[in-house]
Structure formats: C-alpha cells, structure tokens
Amino acid sequence: MGETDTRKRGGEAAARDGLVTDERVKWAGVAVSVAFTLAIVGFIALVLLEYVDYGLLFAVVPRFVEAFVRVLRVVVISSVLAVTAGVFVGLGRVSRTSVTHAIATAYVQFFRGTPLLFQLFIIYLGIPSLWPPGEFPVGNWSFATAVIALTLNHAAYVGEAVKGGINAVPAGQMEAARSLGMSYVDSMREIILPQAWRNALAAIGNDQVILVKDTSLLTVIAFPEILTVFREINSNQFDPWTPIVLVAITYLAITLPLMRLVQYLEDRAEWGTQG
Amino acid sequence: MSDGDVQETRTDTPEVEFEKVNKYFGETHVLKDIDLAVENREVVVVIGPSGSGKSTLLRCVNRLEEIQSGEIRIAGESITDPEVDVNRLRQRVGMVFQHFNLFPHKTALENVTLAPVRVRGVPKNEAEQKAEDLLAEVGLGDQADSYPAELSGGQQQRVAIARALAMDPSVMLFDEVTSALDPELVGEVLGVMRNLAEEGMTMLVVTHEMGFAREVGDRVVLMSEGRIVETGPPADLFDSPKTDRAKQFLTRVK
Numbered sequence: 011m012g013e014t015d016t017r018k019r020g021g022e023a024a025a026r027d028g029l030v031t032d033e034r035v036k037w038a039g040v041a042v043s044v045a046f047t048l049a050i051v052g053f054i055a056l057v058l059l060e061y062v063d064y065g066l067l068f069a070v071v072p073r074f075v076e077a078f079v080r081v082l083r084v085v086v087i088s089s090v091l092a093v094t095a096g097v098f099v100g101l102g103r104v105s106r107t108s109v110t111h112a113i114a115t116a117y118v119q120f121f122r123g124t125p126l127l128f129q130l131f132i133i134y135l136g137i138p139s140l141w142p143p144g145e146f147p148v149g150n151w152s153f154a155t156a157v158i159a160l161t162l163n164h165a166a167y168v169g170e171a172v173k174g175g176i177n178a179v180p181a182g183q184m185e186a187a188r189s190l191g192m193s194y195v196d197s198m199r200e201i202i203l204p205q206a207w208r209n210a211l212a213a214i215g216n217d218q219v220i221l222v223k224d225t226s227l228l229t230v231i232a233f234p235e236i237l238t239v240f241r242e243i244n245s246n247q248f249d250p251w252t253p254i255v256l257v258a259i260t261y262l263a264i265t266l267p268l269m270r271l272v273q274y275l276e277d278r279a280e281w282g283t284q285g
Numbered sequence: 286m287s288d289g290d291v292q293e294t295r296t297d298t299p300e301v302e303f304e305k306v307n308k309y310f311g312e313t314h315v316l317k318d319i320d321l322a323v324e325n326r327e328v329v330v331v332i333g334p335s336g337s338g339k340s341t342l343l344r345c346v347n348r349l350e351e352i353q354s355g356e357i358r359i360a361g362e363s364i365t366d367p368e369v370d371v372n373r374l375r376q377r378v379g380m381v382f383q384h385f386n387l388f389p390h391k392t393a394l395e396n397v398t399l400a401p402v403r404v405r406g407v408p409k410n411e412a413e414q415k416a417e418d419l420l421a422e423v424g425l426g427d428q429a430d431s432y433p434a435e436l437s438g439g440q441q442q443r444v445a446i447a448r449a450l451a452m453d454p455s456v457m458l459f460d461e462v463t464s465a466l467d468p469e470l471v472g473e474v475l476g477v478m479r480n481l482a483e484e485g486m487t488m489l490v491v492t493h494e495m496g497f498a499r500e501v502g503d504r505v506v507l508m509s510e511g512r513i514v515e516t517g518p519p520a521d522l523f524d525s526p527k528t529d530r531a532k533q534f535l536t537r538v539k
C-alpha cells in the first residue's frame with residue numbers, strides 16, 4: 011500500500027472522528043516530547059555554561075562524596091532491614107490469627123498515618139529523654155535514629171506491598187502445596203512468598219527509591235545528608251546552581267543503580283515466560 | 286508401616302470413607318448426610334449438575350474444607366478429627382485440580398520433587414530420579430526442565446498428576462481435571478488417568494466426561510443438591526437409572 015493511500019485513509023478517519031485521530035495524537039506526542047527535551051537540554055546547557063562555578067564545583071565535590079557515602083550507608087542498612095521486616099509485616103497483615111493481624115495492622119496504620127518527620131523527632135528527641143540527663147548511652151544517636159526511623163517507616167510500606175503480593179497469588183497455589191502435605195510455613199516460604207515477592211517487587215522498589223529521597227529529612231536530626239551540604243554551600247557562597255548540579259548527580263548516583271537493580275530482579279523472576 | 290504396602294495388597298478397610306458427613310457454607314447446606322466408601326483399587330466417578338457439591342466432596346477428603354458433622358476416614362484414620370496431624374494424612378491423598386495449580390516459579394522436575402524432599406526428607410538425587418521416571422510415565426520425559434508457562438495445558442495437567450504421584454498416595458482425587466483444557470488435549474490427560482486406574486490406583490474422580498466414567502469407573506455416584514441420589518456400576522446407572530433425578534440428569538448430559 012502506497013504512502014498516499016495511507017494519508018488518504020488518515021484523512022477519512024479525521025473526517026469521521028473529528029480532531030482526535032491516532033495519527034494526530036502520535037505526532038502531537040512527538041512534538042511535545044521533542045519540545046520538552048529541547049527546552050530542558052537548553053536550560054541545562056545554559057546552567058552548565060553560564061551559572062556553574064567550576065572552581066567552586068571541584069572544591070566542594072569531596073563534601074558531596076562524603077555525604078554520598080554517609081547517605082548510602084544509611085540507605086543500604088535501612089533498606090535491607092525495612093524489606094526484611096516488611097516481609098514479616100506483610101505476613102502479619104495476611105495472618106488469620108487475630109492478635110497477629112491486629113498488631114500488624116496497627117503498626118502499618120501508625121507508620122503510614124503519621125509523617126516520617128514526626129517519627130524522626132519521636133526517636134531522636136523522645137527516646138534519649140527517657141534517661142536521666144547526660145546518661146543516654148548511644149554516641150551517634152542521629153545515625154541510629156536515621157536507621158531506626160527509616161526502617162520502621164518503610165517496613166510499613168513494604169509490608170503493604172508484600173500483603174498485596176501475597177493476595178495476588180491464586181488461592182489454588184496454597185491449596186496445591188497443602189494438599190501435598192506441606193505445612194503452612196513451608197508452603198509460604200517455598201510457594202507463596204517467591205510469587206508474592208515477584209508481584210510486589212515493583213512496589214517495593216518504588217518504596218526504596220522513596221526511602222533514598224526521605225534521607226533529605228535527616229537534616230532535622232543533625233545528620234549531614236546531601237541537602238545539608240547544599241544549604242551550607244549556598245549560604246556561604248550565594249551560588250545555588252553549582253551545588254544544585256552536584257545534589258542532582260549525588261541523588262541520581264544512588265537512585266538510578268537502585269532502579270536498575272529492581273529491574274534486574276524483576277526480569278530474573280519471569281520463570282520461563284520471556285522465551 | 287511402609288507406604289508401598291497400601292497399593293499392592295487388597296485390604297478390607299476402605300481407602301476413603303464418608304460417614305454421615307454434613308457441610309455448610311454459612312447457611313447453605315452443601316453436603317447432606319453423605320455416606321460413601323471408596324474401596325482399595327476402586328475407581329469411583331462422581332457426576333452431577335453444577336453446584337451439586339462434587340468439588341466440595343473431594344475437598345473435604347483432604348480437609349481443604351472443614352465439615353460440620355460426621356467423619357471422613359483415610360484408610361481407617363479420621364482426617365476430620367481436630368487432633369489429627371493433617372499434614373501427615375494429606376500425604377496419602379493425591380489431588381489434581383481443574384486449573385492444574387502448578388508452581389509457576391519451579392520447573393516441571395522441581396514441581397515433582399518439592400514435596401518428597403521437603404515433606405518426606407527424601408534425598409534430592411533420589412527424588413529427582415523418581416520424578417524423571419514419573420514424568421516419563423506421563424509422557425513428559427523431555428520436559429523436565431520446562432517451566433509451567435512453557436507447557437501446554439495438557440502437559441501442565443500431566444505434570445500435576447506426576448507431582449501428586451510423587452508422594453506415593455494411596456488414593457488420588459481428580460476434580461474436573463480436563464474441563465479447563467482445549468478439546469484436543471483432553472485425551473492425553475484421560476489416557477494417563479486410565480493407565481493409573483489399570484495399575485490399580487484407588488481413585489475418586491469428578492468429571493463431566495461420561496465416556497471416561499463408563500469405561501474406567503468401577504462405580505458411579507450421582508450427586509444432586511448436596512446428596513448422593515444414586516450409585517451403582519456405570520452400565521446400570523447410565524443405561525437403567527432408577528431415580529427420576531438420575532434420569533433427568535442423564536438425558537441432559539447425553
């Protein structure tokens with residue numbers, strides 16, 4: 011079929027459907043995304059060429075590297091703990107034992123229902139005040155607070171993702187496992203959780219990206235995270251664009267590999283459906 | 286007691302025995318005073334209209350459903366006793382489902398070896414050897430490493446049968462195992478079941494395949510509205526049904 015035929019048919023469709031035709035939507039999409047990209051690339055070029063002070067930039071890179079390492083440490087520890095704890099929260103949420111279910115539900119409701127910032131204050135200020143003044147035994151309490159609060163908060167979100175993942179496994183899977191004589195625990199571990207994990211991976215990964223960005227709140231508990239460095243530099247130099255560029259790079263240096271890791275785990279859990 | 290014995294010798298104790306079994310889903314009375322015995326090496330086929338309680342009857346045997354009164358015994362041992370170790374008794378009852386319910390994250394071989402290794406503690410290589418034999422027996426010797434998603438419905442159902450057989454059950458339950466299959470795949474699954482019956486497996490089979498019921502069944506049980514309304518050898522029940530209910534049902538399925 012020739013080019014003109016296609017055009018002609020496109021024309022007829024336009025006459026029938028009014029303004030919104032497949033062809034026009036496609037070209038509108040291309041136009042908008044190209045325009046958007048040009049605008050962004052142009053703006054970034056402008057910033058990089060005109061507004062970034064490269065002398066300052068290279069001088070402050072080490073401070074961002076330090077913040078990167080500190081944040082990465084908190085993220086890795088909290089994330090591993092949150093995902094591990096989240097699996098148990100999810101199991102509690104689907105438990106038919108009423109005590110377990112009620113406790114898991116209350117936990118999720120509290121940690122999802124109040125701001126993380128508030129949870130940071132509870133731990134950072136509240137816990138040490140339970141000791142007589144000056145006798146609180148933990149040295150680096152802001153690091154510990156960061157890990158505890160991020161873990162508790164994100165375990166609630168991971169728990170909901172795991173619960174959704176478990177509920178999405180067809181009931182016949184548990185029945186097949188149990189009818190072979192497997193115990194509930196074995197069936198969960200061998201059959202339900204691997205499938206629930208696959209179902210929940212995207213949501214869990216999404217939450218871990220949010221966890222990375224949540225570290226920006228740690229500035230309020232005197233933890234020198236990435237934006238803390240930004241503010242120090244900006245207030246000393248009155249030059250926002252140089253540290254802005256470094257902040258973007260530092261966050262993306264954590265979140266982009268994290269998203270790749272999640273994608274890799276998702277691909278690995280395809281089990282023969284990708285040919 | 287060794288597991289092999291049960292299949293080889295004819296015993297007087299029925300493999301499965303229902304005694305005055307009643308089952309409710311909330312207010313709905315789904316099984317009404319069911320009395321039924323499946324003898325060793327017997328193939329009992331359950332037929333009946335949709336909603337008559339056939340699936341529920343099967344699912345009570347390995348306690349996927351709880352009953353409200355009466356008793357069900359597996360080779361003389363009550364599985365409905367609240368104190369009983371249900372995981373132990375379930376090992377003696379193989380079950381095959383309408384929708385296969387294979388484990389999608391495990392290969393055909395892993396589907397078959399999982400329970401023997403985890404539940405029985407059979408050494409892995411021994412379990413794999415046996416699984417390969419079973420897969421060959423159901424005609425899937427060359428598909429051991431395939432995932433369920435890579436198999437046709439008929440192949441998946443045959444893996445599911447091999448998986449159930451791997452636990453050396455003394456009775457096998459089949460719940461409409463060919464109803465989810467494309468018509469051209471039904472035969473291969475029925476063939477496997479026929480072989481099993483010929484080898485002397487005790488079977489309780491729910492099916493709409495009347496040809497299979499007639500040829501392979503030793504006895505046919507007709508259910509209607511939660512009751513067993515008629516039971517007898519296939520020839521008698523199909524050709525000269527005694528009850529009106531059976532006549533009605535049989536004219537509809539013919």
Ligand SMILES: Nc1ncnc2c1ncn2[C@@H]1O[C@H](COP(=O)(O)OP(=O)(O)OP(=O)(O)O)[C@@H](O)[C@H]1O
Pocket residue numbers: 310313315333334335336337338339340341342
């Ligand atoms: N989980 C359940 N909760 C409530 N009612 C149920 C449940 N399972 C089955 N029932 C009801 O119990 C009755 C018997 O159902 P069952 O599935 O045993 O019938 P069946 O003979 O297997 O039918 P079919 O030929 O359609 O498979 C039906 O009225 C059904 O609606």
Ligand SMILES: [Mg+2]
Pocket residue numbers: 339340341461
């Ligand atoms: Mg049914």
